Every structure is written in structure tokens, then in C-alpha cells.
Amino acid sequence: MRVTKRDESSSTADIGARKSDHLDIVLAPSLASQRVASGLNRVVFEHVALPELSLAEIDLSTRFLGRRLQAPLLISSMTGGPERAARINAHLAEAAEELGIALAVGSQRIALEGRASGGLDGSLRRLAPSIPILANVGGAQLVLGYGRSEAERAVDMIGADALIIHLNPLQEALQEGGDTDWRGVMAAIEALVSVLSVPVVVKEVGAGISGPIARRLADAGVYAIDVAGAGGTSWAAVEAERAAEPARRDTALLFAGWGIPTADAILDVREACPETLVIGSGGIANGLDVAKAIRLGADLAGQAAASLASADHSAEATSLHFRTVIAQLRVACFCTGSANLAALRRARLVAPATTA
Numbered sequence: 580m581r582v583t584k585r586d587e588s589s590s591t592a593d594i595g596a597r598k599s600d601h602l603d604i605v606l607a608p609s610l611a612s613q614r615v616a617s618g619l620n621r622v623v624f625e626h627v628a629l630p631e632l633s634l635a636e637i638d639l640s641t642r643f644l645g646r647r648l649q650a651p652l653l654i655s656s657m658t659g660g661p662e663r664a665a666r667i668n669a670h671l672a673e674a675a676e677e678l679g680i681a682l683a684v685g686s687q688r689i690a691l692e693g694r695a696s697g698g699l700d701g702s703l704r705r706l707a708p709s710i711p712i713l714a715n716v717g718g719a720q721l722v723l724g725y726g727r728s729e730a731e732r733a734v735d736m737i738g739a740d741a742l743i744i745h746l747n748p749l750q751e752a753l754q755e756g757g758d759t760d761w762r763g764v765m766a767a768i769e770a771l772v773s774v775l776s777v778p779v780v781v782k783e784v785g786a787g788i789s790g791p792i793a794r795r796l797a798d799a800g801v802y803a804i805d806v807a808g809a810g811g812t813s814w815a816a817v818e819a820e821r822a823a824e825p826a827r828r829d830t831a832l833l834f835a836g837w838g839i840p841t842a843d844a845i846l847d848v849r850e851a852c853p854e855t856l857v858i859g860s861g862g863i864a865n866g867l868d869v870a871k872a873i874r875l876g877a878d879l880a881g882q883a884a885a886s887l888a889s890a891d892h893s894a895e896a897t898s899l900h901f902r903t904v905i906a907q908l909r910v911a912c913f914c915t916g917s918a919n920l921a922a923l924r925r926a927r928l929v930a931p932a933t934t935a
Contacts, residue, residue, distance in 0.1 A: 615835075617810020617862030618842030622871040625927040627916035637912045638919040639905065643856075643879060644711040644740040644778065649679030650905045651873060651920060655805075655860050655883035656685045656715050656743065656782075657890060665698030666891075672706035673894035678901050681879070683713040683743055683780075687733045688720065704738035713780060714739035718746045719758035721767035727774050734777050741777050741802065744768055747784040749838075750814040753831045755822070769799040778802030785814050785861055787839025790851030803856035804848050805881060809838025810862030812884045842875055849876030866907025870915075873923050 639650040654671050668684060675682040690699045704712065714733040716725060721744070734742055746764075751757035772779045781788070781796050782805030788796075793804045819831035839847070841861035848857050859877030863869060869880040882904065889896035912918070915926035 615809045615813070615838060616840060617808060617868075618840035619810070619862065619868050619871045622842060622875065623929045624870070624874070624911065624915050625929045626914055630913055630916040632913055632916065632918055634909060634913045637909050637917070639908060639912070641878070641920055643681055644713075646681075646709065646711045646740065647679070648681060648711070648879075650908065651877075651879045652678075652680040652869065652901065652904065653713075653805075653858055653860070653879050653881040654680065654682045654886065654901070655807075655881035656683045656745065656784075657883050657887060663891075668698035668703060669706060670890050670892075670894040670897045672703050672712075674890075674897035674901055675710050676707040677898050678905065679710060680901060681711040681713070682707060683881070684715050684737060684739075686715050686717055686745070687736070688717065690736060691716070691725075691729050691733060699737055701736070701738065711740045712737055713741045713743050715743040715745060717758075718744050718764045718768065718781075719748075719751055719761060721771065722760065722763045723758060726767075727771060730771055730775055734775075739777065741780050742775060743780045743782055743805070744771070745782050745784055746788070747814065749786050749834060750784060750818060753815055753818040753827075753834065755827065765795065765799070768796070768801070772800040780805060780858070782858070782860070783807035785809060785812050786837060787841065787844040787861065788848060789839060789844070790847035793848040793855070794851045797852045797855045801855070803858055803878075804852065805858035805860055806839075806841060806844035806848050806877075807881070808841030808844035808859075808861035809836075810841045811860070813838075842871070845872060845875040845877050866904045866909070867911050869904060869908045870911035870923060873920060874926055874928070876924075 641648050641651045654675055657667060671682055684699055687699050690697060714737055716730060716733050730742055748761055751759055779801050780803040781801050784807055787808035788804055788806045796804060813835045815831050815834040815837060819828045822828035822831055841859060845859045856878045857876055858879045858881050859872030860881030863880050863882045864885050872880040886900050889900040912923055917923035917926050
């Protein structure tokens with residue numbers, strides 16, 4: 580692996596502290612005010628007064644990466660300082676295994692560079708032997724020396740079923756010392772897809788993926804697109820909280836509302852890529868939002884920030900959180916007369932016409 584000067588000067592403590600800061604800021608009430616709407620509030624289901632269903636017998640199951648899920652849920656990538664991340668990852672893995680839902684880990688950069696595992700090792704698969712687990716590397720790292728070897732190591736260290744490549748150009752542009760040379764990232768993704776032993780998923784981190792970009796990725800052989808649209812955590816707002824200089828903070832705040840709302844991104848990507856698996860994430864707050872994402876064209880819905888407080892607490896709290904989300908999704912199916920996810924995708928909407 581080619582290592583840049585920035586890699587040499589970045590210490591485990593620096594990166595770990597930054598990632599722990601990210602968690603603290605996301606959990607802070609001051610960041611709770613939404614900078615941009617996800618668009619999911621515009622989606623309104625038509626109520627079915629005679630569902631002719633048994634609530635308990637509604638089938639929420641689906642298949643993903645060759646494994647059966649009990650519900651169309653992906654615990655989206657979360658991270659933190661190494662010690663804290665290890666605890667969070669263990670809680671997430673235990674809950675995901677119990678409930679039969681998929682788990683995506685946060686960036687494995689620190690682990691790949693041999694400085695700390697953050698729980699991203701064989702213990703994760705031992706805690707969750709039957710569910711899909713997705714490894715994670717940054718798109719920017721693909722042009723800073725990461726290649727097939729590092730990607731395969733990321734997969735192997737946690738026994739992953741797929742590799743996520745996350746795209747965060749806005750965050751990198753606003754972050755002090757961020758990786759801002761993105762020339763060649765698309766070519767690097769295409770090259771990696773052709774040689775990696777597992778499927779590749781590409782996701783944004785909160786600013787959304789457009790239909791044209793998704794089409795390019797699908798044509799390159801990417802297995803799934805996680806739109807990760809605007810409406811959830813604004814990483815521009817997070818970086819504004821971390822900024823030491825007023826000018827840097829002001830610039831970050833200017834872009835706090837930047838991005839493609841999640842609902843629009845799902846619609847756009849599904850239209851551009853009718854055969855590609857689509858994951859809807861970004862502001863998925865509850866099970867009704869999951870239902871809306873599925874109705875708009877997502878195959879799965881991903882949730883991160885909304886579950887962070889429970890994940891930081893315990894496996895039991897995490898399980899309770901996602902059990903509640905699943906129960907809410909089941910009610911949405913019941914009251915739209917949807918016996919399964921295929922029927923939910925055909926459920927009638929009352930507003931607006933543009934989301935039908």
C-alpha cells in the first residue's frame with residue numbers, strides 16, 4: 580500500500596478522537612434541529628379500513644447478499660474512537676443477529692492500518708453468524724493507496740458478505756486536513772469491482788446519490804446503491820461543530836442544508852437503475868419511514884443516527900429500538916393492506932402525485 584505523508588502524520592489518537600467527537604456531536608441535542616427535510620414527510624399512504632390481514636402474519640422478510648432477513652433493515656455504518664467503537668459494534672452485532680437484520684460497519688481505516696481494531700475483527704462474525712455483514716472503506720482512500728489487498732483484508736477481518744465504499748466529498752472538503760483530491764475514484768471503484776471476491780455497495784454519507792451517478796456505478800458492476808440522502812445527520816453541521824476557526828465554521832454551516840433529500844434520491848436512483856438493489860437511508864427515523872422508503876423504490880432501509888443512543892448504551896437497548904422499528908413497519912403494512920413487501924411497494928398514496 581502506498582502511504583501518503585498525511586497517512587504518516589495521522590496518529591491513532593487523532594483519528595480516534597475525531598471519530599469519537601463525531602458520535603458526541605451527533606448525539607448532542609444542539610444538532611437535533613434538522614437542516615434539510617428528507618422528503619419522506621411528503622409521502623402519505625392511503626388508509627385501508629378493511630385490510631383483510633392478520634397483523635401477526637404479515638411477511639416482512641427479504642433476501643440480501645444470499646441471506647434471509649426477517650425485515651428489510653440495514654443497521655447503517657457507525658463508528659467512533661477505537662474503544663467506544665468496539666462496544667458499539669458488539670451491541671449492534673448482537674441485536675442484528677437476534678432480529679435477523681443486516682449490519683454495515685463504519686470505516687475500517689484505523690483497523691486496516693494496524694493501529695486498533697475497534698471491534699472490527701473475528702469477534703463480530705462470532706456474535707452475528709447468520710446475518711449479512713458489510714465491510715467499509717472510503718472512496719477517497721482508493722486513490723491514496725488502497726487497492727484490492729486492503730479491500731480484501733477489510734472483508735476478511737470481519738467475515739463480511741460485501742464491501743461498502745463510502746463517498747463523502749462534502750465532509751472531506753469541510754474537514755480540516757480532509758482528503759480533497761478525488762480524481763480517479765470512479766475508475767478505482769470500477770477496477771475494484773472487477774477483482775474483489777465479494778459484491779461492492781456504494782453509499783453516500785448524507786448528501787445523497789443522484790440517478791446519473793447511480794447509473795454510472797451500476798454500469799461499473801456495483802451490486803447495490805445506498806442513497807444516504809439529505810435529511811438525516813448533516814456532516815457539514817458536524818464539521819461546523821468541530822471547527823476551531825470561525826471562517827471554517829461559517830463555511831461548514833453554509834453547506835449544512837446541502838444535498839439530495841432522501842425521498843428524491845430513492846426515486847431518482849430507482850428510475851435510473853431499475854435492476855439494481857437500492858438501499859434508502861438518510862433520516863430514516865422510524866418504521867413508517869422504512870415503509871415510505873420501500874414504497875418509493877428501496878429494497879432495504881438503513882438507519883444509523885436514530886439508533887446511535889441505544890447502540891452506545893447496550894445490546895438490549897439496541898434490540899428494543901429495532902424491534903420497535905419493525906413493529907411500526909408492520910403496522911404500516913397492516914393499514915395499507917400489504918401482506919408483504921411486494922404489496923407494500925404497490926400501496927396507494929394520497930399525496931403528492933410526484934411520489935407515486
